[in-house]
Amino acid sequence: MLNVDFNKLADLINKNVQDAGAVVNVPEDTKCDSSITVSASRIYAVVEFLKTNSEMPFNSLHVMSGVDYVEWMEVCYMMTHFDVQNPREFILKIKITERVSPTVDSIVNLYAAADFQEREIYDMFGIKFNNHPDLRRILCPDDWQGFPLRKDYVAQKEYNGMKVFPDSKMNFDDREFIVRQNMIKKAQKQAAN
Amino acid sequence: MQSKWDIGEPEKPTINSQTEQLKSELLTLNMGPQHPATHGVLRLEIWTDSEIVVHAIPHLGYLHRCMEKHAENLDYRGVIPFVDRLDYLAAMNMEWTYASAVEKMLGTEVPRRAELLRILTCELNRIASHLMAFGTYALDLGAFTPFLYAFEEREKLLRLFEEVSGARLLYNYIWIGGVWNDWNDDQLQRVAAFCDVMEQEAKKYDDLVSYNKIFVERTTNVGVFSLQDCLDYGASGPVLRGSGMKWDLRKNKPYSLYSEFDFDVPVATEEVKKVGGQVGDCWSRYIVRMREVVESIKIIRQVLEKLEPGPVMGKVPKIIKLPKGEVYVRQECPRGELAFHLVSEGEKKPYRLKVKSPCFTHVSMLPRVAPGQMIADFVASVGSIDIVLGEVDR
Numbered sequence: 001m002l003n004v005d006f007n008k009l010a011d012l013i014n015k016n017v018q019d020a021g022a023v024v025n026v027p028e029d030t031k032c033d034s035s036i037t038v039s040a041s042r043i044y045a046v047v048e049f050l051k052t053n054s055e056m057p058f059n060s061l062h063v064m065s066g067v068d069y070v071e072w073m074e075v076c077y078m079m080t081h082f083d084v085q086n087p088r089e090f091i092l093k094i095k096i097t098e099r100v101s102p103t104v105d106s107i108v109n110l111y112a113a114a115d116f117q118e119r120e121i122y123d124m125f126g127i128k129f130n131n132h133p134d135l136r137r138i139l140c141p142d143d144w145q146g147f148p149l150r151k152d153y154v155a156q157k158e159y160n161g162m163k164v165f166p167d168s169k170m171n172f173d174d175r176e177f178i179v180r181q182n183m184i185k186k187a188q189k190q191a192a193n
Numbered sequence: 194m195q196s197k198w199d200i201g202e203p204e205k206p207t208i209n210s211q212t213e214q215l216k217s218e219l220l221t222l223n224m225g226p227q228h229p230a231t232h233g234v235l236r237l238e239i240w241t242d243s244e245i246v247v248h249a250i251p252h253l254g255y256l257h258r259c260m261e262k263h264a265e266n267l268d269y270r271g272v273i274p275f276v277d278r279l280d281y282l283a284a285m286n287m288e289w290t291y292a293s294a295v296e297k298m299l300g301t302e303v304p305r306r307a308e309l310l311r312i313l314t315c316e317l318n319r320i321a322s323h324l325m326a327f328g329t330y331a332l333d334l335g336a337f338t339p340f341l342y343a344f345e346e347r348e349k350l351l352r353l354f355e356e357v358s359g360a361r362l363l364y365n366y367i368w369i370g371g372v373w374n375d376w377n378d379d380q381l382q383r384v385a386a387f388c389d390v391m392e393q394e395a396k397k398y399d400d401l402v403s404y405n406k407i408f409v410e411r412t413t414n415v416g417v418f419s420l421q422d423c424l425d426y427g428a429s430g431p432v433l434r435g436s437g438m439k440w441d442l443r444k445n446k447p448y449s450l451y452s453e454f455d456f457d458v459p460v461a462t463e464e465v466k467k468v469g470g471q472v473g474d475c476w477s478r479y480i481v482r483m484r485e486v487v488e489s490i491k492i493i494r495q496v497l498e499k500l501e502p503g504p505v506m507g508k509v510p511k512i513i514k515l516p517k518g519e520v521y522v523r524q525e526c527p528r529g530e531l532a533f534h535l536v537s538e539g540e541k542k543p544y545r546l547k548v549k550s551p552c553f554t555h556v557s558m559l560p561r562v563a564p565g566q567m568i569a570d571f572v573a574s575v576g577s578i579d580i581v582l583g584e585v586d587r
Contacts, residue, residue: 031300032518060424062523063554065534065547076534078521078549082424082433082440091521113427116557124261139254139586148262149545 004090006034009056013038016053017045025093035076035091043077043094044105050079050092051110057081058088061107064117066125068151070179072097073125075104096127106132124149151179219247222568226255232329232575233582235556239563239571246571249563251556256586264546269295269513270369272546277363279548280584282325285311285318285354286526288367293448294522294533295369298515306503307371308450313496314354314366316489317384320391321350322527323482323489326579330479331402333576334411339402346394349387353380370509385497388490395486403483404468412479413470416562416574420473426558430529430551431485432578435478437462442525453499456491459484475577482527482579514541528552528579550584 006024013022013036021039038046050058062078073096081088096102106129107114118129119138126147129135136142145156155165224237234255240248260279264272276291277284289311296303303311328343351361357374358366366373376384402408418428420436433440441458443451461477470476515537523532529551536545555578562574 027518029298029516029518031298031520032516033520035519060427062427062530063532063534063547063549065545065549067536067545078532078534080427082429082438084439084445087445089521089523091519111427112422112425112561113554113557116553137254139257141254148259 003086003088004056006036006090009090010036012053012055013046013049017042017049020046022046033091035093037093037095040094040096040104044107044110046092047077047079047107047110056088059083061111061113061117062089064114064121066121066127066149068125068149070151070183073099073102073127073150075121075125075127077107101128102126103128103130105130108132123147126150152183154180232580235575235580235582235585237559237575239568241568244567246563246566246568249560249571251559253553253556254586256582258587260587261546261548264543266542268541269515269543272543273368274363274365277365278583279550279587280322280526280528280531280552280581281362282581283318283322283527284362284364285314285367286524287531288364289315290522290524290526290531291533292367292369293524294520294535295513295515297520297522298518298535298537299369299509299513301370301507301509303371303507304504305450306375306500307505307507309496309500310372310376310505311367312450312454313376313384313493313500314357314372316492316496317350317353319489319527320486321347323486326482326527327398327402327479330576330579331408333572334408336402336405336408339398342394342398342401346387346391349383349390353383353387356380368506369513371504371506373506375505381497381500384493388493391486391490395483395490398483403480409468409470409476411570412475412573412577413465413468414474415570416475416566416577417471418473418558418562422558422561423473426561427554428529428551428558429554430525430527431478431481432529432555432558434458434460434481436473437477442523442530446523448524454492454495456488459488475573478577478579485527512541514539515543523549526551528581528584529555548584548587550587552578552580552582552585556580556585 010022010024013020019039020042023037025035025037027034058079058081060080060082062080065076067074075094077092079090079092104127106118116138118132119135121127122135123137123140124147146153157165219240219242222239222241224239226234226236236252238250238252239246260275263275273288273291276287279287324343324347328340331339354364355361357376358364418436420438423433423436437460439458439460444458459481461480462472464480465472465477517537517539519536521532521534523530531551532549534547535543538544563571
């Protein structure tokens with residue numbers, strides 16, 4: 001990560017945005033990157049602050065990425081400052097524990113880049129963005145079922161009368177089947193109790 | 194006396210109730226997925242008012258191959274061939290970015306010769322990619338000959354890559370820890386000879402196309418992206434530099450050995466005014482690419498001077514296991530900034546691999562530039578961002 005003092009930035013966010021709850025994530029391994037997690041409900045205010053403040057502005061959103069950790073999901077905003085003299089970048093994160101119908105505020109009003117990126121996150125993880133002007137799937141067909149990059153996703157077998165994922169081509173050692181099975185076992189245990 | 198043939202004053206057309214009722218509505222046109230001007234399988238739904246584009250909606254996903262999902266079930270070395278297939282015109286650059294992301298987490302030291310060879314191959318690949326962009330862009334605008342000139346030079350590069358890596362487009366050449374194969378002296382001499390020829394050719398392209406009156410008329414003041422638009426949409430590479438920002442990761446955040454090299458970052462700000470255009474139009478983006486070819490030649494010549502015999506592969510464990518954590522690694526590719534967000538949970542496979550594709554960002558800018566353009570100008574705008582759909586759809 002480039003030219004960002006994480007503790008200072010987290011303090012700055014906490015001071016200026018109410019209930020932001022900014023926490024610095026320091027990795028166990030020093031070779032990995034640090035990041036800042038903020039509260040999911042305040043993401044719009046935090047990004048607005050990052051864009052408009054004068055001390056440490058970020059003039060661009062590089063990309064948005066999502067990660068599914070099964071217990072929770074993360075949306076990562078790669079904030080960038082394109083400046084020849086003083087470039088900056090860092091990862092801003094929010095945690096979402098809801099899996100059935102997760103919703104987050106959209107930041108399209110702040111960065112136009114978020115338009116396609118949020119559509120991709122919705123397509124792959126099923127996270128809905130409030131106030132997004134055109135929230136449709138972007139890479140998968142509009143009538144596709146399930147959200148492919150969730151760890152518990154298993155592809156549909158038939159799509160519009162076509163066999164798309166026959167058993168013979170499935171690799172049951174893949175991670176999603178193991179995760180899925182563990183989740184089912186856990187749910188059964190809970191139901192039994 | 195009134196002649197038999199005199200029919201008097203012609204009757205003036207009056208707006209009657211019938212013409213008032215004539216409907217006018219927008220026509221929806223599908224440009225693509227199999228349209229030669231979209232360089233692949235991009236579908237652009239455009240709403241037109243006669244010849245004027247009112248609104249454009251890109252529809253992506255025709256080449257979606259679930260690369261990010263596949264990567265989660267492959268070991269770290271096995272991802273490299275998949276990464277190749279993202280931007281198949283600049284596969285070396287894709288491999289290098291991915292390899293450097295893994296190396297950063299692994300803490301591998303790459304031998305000096307391997308780093309220099311990586312710079313050499315990636316800059317050569319950049320030239321090959323820009324030649325393709327040059328040829329097909331002229332083809333989009335109706336000039337067929339430049340395409341053949343460009344392919345003559347590109348062929349020499351592909352032959353070299355084939356000798357070194359065994360493949361013409363999808364190389365699997367840059368591995369984690371170094372490169373697969375060393376270049377021999379004969380091949381390096383051919384690279385030096387290619388640089389000399391390419392320098393002359395670049396001048397020829399300028400005479401043939403860049404300052405050609407028809408080409409200039411077609412591309413200047415067309416498809417203008419302001420700098421604010423570029424930052425807002427997160428554009429990078431030739432699109433950002435075409436809009437006047439002197440930003441290049443190789444210069445502003447030097448990775449690998451780029452800090453040792455002497456080269457310029459071309460921007461079109463002054464040149465475009467000489468031909469009567471404005472900063473950020475199609476011609477600026479085109480000329481930035483052409484000037485980058487010359488800068489790449491400079492870098493390659495310096496690499497050839499610096500090369501010394503040595504190993505080309507560092508020490509990498511047989512089974513790669515990365516520590517728990519994540520990295521975000523950016524590099525400058527021919528089309529813009531490519532980045533990988535690599536998340537590891539301490540296993541043999543990546544937990545998540547997100548590709549930041551520059552073309553995906555640039556396609557999202559098309560609806561911004563479309564309103565008010567003629568259809569033919571819109572084709573020029575689409576060509577000028579130089580999209581590769583393999584990278585957009587992943």
